[in-house]
Amino acid sequence: MLKILHTADWHLGQSFHGFSRETEHAAFLDWLLQQLQQHRPHALLLAGDVFDTIHPPATAQKLFYSFLARARAQQPDLQLVVTAGNHDAGSRLEAPARLLETFDIRILGTPLNADGTELDLARLLVPLTGDSGRTEGIVIAMPFLRPADVPPVVADDPWLAGIREAWHQATAAARQMKDSTAPQAALIAIGHCHLLGGQETSESERRLIVGHAEAIGLDTFPADLAYVALGHLHRAQSFEQGRIRYSGSPIPLSFTESGYQHQVLLLEFSEGQLQSTQSLTVPRTIPLLTVPERGFAPLPQVLQQLESLRNLPALPIELQPFLRINVLATGPDPTRRQQIEQALQHCSVRLCPIQAQTAVEQQSADSPEPDRPATADLSVLTPASVLTREYQRLYAADPPAELLQALQEILQQEELSV
Numbered sequence: 001m002l003k004i005l006h007t008a009d010w011h012l013g014q015s016f017h018g019f020s021r022e023t024e025h026a027a028f029l030d031w032l033l034q035q036l037q038q039h040r041p042h043a044l045l046l047a048g049d050v051f052d053t054i055h056p057p058a059t060a061q062k063l064f065y066s067f068l069a070r071a072r073a074q075q076p077d078l079q080l081v082v083t084a085g086n087h088d089a090g091s092r093l094e095a096p097a098r099l100l101e102t103f104d105i106r107i108l109g110t111p112l113n114a115d116g117t118e119l120d121l122a123r124l125l126v127p128l129t130g131d132s133g134r135t136e137g138i139v140i141a142m143p144f145l146r147p148a149d150v151p152p153v154v155a156d157d158p159w160l161a162g163i164r165e166a167w168h169q170a171t172a173a174a175r176q177m178k179d180s181t182a183p184q185a186a187l188i189a190i191g192h193c194h195l196l197g198g199q200e201t202s203e204s205e206r207r208l209i210v211g212h213a214e215a216i217g218l219d220t221f222p223a224d225l226a227y228v229a230l231g232h233l234h235r236a237q238s239f240e241q242g243r244i245r246y247s248g249s250p251i252p253l254s255f256t257e258s259g260y261q262h263q264v265l266l267l268e269f270s271e272g273q274l275q276s277t278q279s280l281t282v283p284r285t286i287p288l289l290t291v292p293e294r295g296f297a298p299l300p301q302v303l304q305q306l307e308s309l310r311n312l313p314a315l316p317i318e319l320q321p322f323l324r325i326n327v328l329a330t331g332p333d334p335t336r337r338q339q340i341e342q343a344l345q346h347c348s349v350r351l352c353p354i355q356a357q358t359a360v361e362q363q364s365a366d367s368p369e370p371d372r373p374a375t376a377d378l379s380v381l382t383p384a385s386v387l388t389r390e391y392q393r394l395y396a397a398d399p400p401a402e403l404l405q406a407l408q409e410i411l412q413q414e415e416l417s418v
């Protein structure tokens, strides 16, 4: 029997509307160490986006390397396999690979050989030892594939075709290793990509446009792969009866990711096949609050609802809930932020950007094909007519006289200064 834990999209070092996620990440890693202790998997697979940016802060690097050291100390036989995602700097992530190998930690930032000329298939394959003391799994540890990483293929979409070719070659090499060394082993793949049919949840995933397509097909992963451990989409989801899965991120990385539970996956293999899958729910350390809970509300209503936040217990800033505010705007209001900040003065929350939408914007967000304004004749447009048209579009009313007056004053000053 072979037991593995699949996780992805940690995004260590993320700055969330200017606030650190270090407390949540540290709590997640402590929890993960407890899970490892309790379930004793043979291997941990981390499918990309270890860090949020290519230059992660030192605190994030410290969290990551401390986690590796603690996991190793706690369970000396745990095999760790880490691949780079689209947020990671592959070569930077891989820089300490030789050092980490001495601790049986495999880290892959780039799929290429030292010359950068072709796929280093031998390096991408990681045999995993199971209960029997023999190889019970063979992992294809494929980092995120950039256009320069894939084999050259003559096709309409060389990147997309190259990704398929890379997986084709890696799978063939894994089969060969299995046949010659461990015929009973399960073939397992790690990938970081957007699969066709996958559900995006947020801007924090950063869209991948591969050639002209946004996603790669399920047939990239042939049926003899017992399990495909994916990263990139932050909401957990599965394909083909759970043979192909996104574990999802362990914490919500944007407000759009706050409405569901986050998890890591525990999988058991025997006789080369996936036998069972268990979801381990990650406890939420910091709440993400939205006022109003659904939709957008006018400012007076929002201010009233904020009053209830005064009852929140006082907390140090790193433990305070994050707050998103959705205001239904009836006109431009330069005092909006000030009024909200004042209402929150004694509240133990971290204010994230305030979103303001007009009724017109809400309608156009709901309809898939917004009405495009007719092409304008530039010769008859004046600054005032542009302002009026935009104001009417947003607020379905004429701009107030003082706003047009203010525009005229600015224009006159501009003329004087030329």
Ligand SMILES: [Mn+2]
Pocket (backbone or CB within 6 Å): 009, 011, 049, 085, 087, 204, 205, 232, 233, 234
């Ligand atoms: Mn990600």
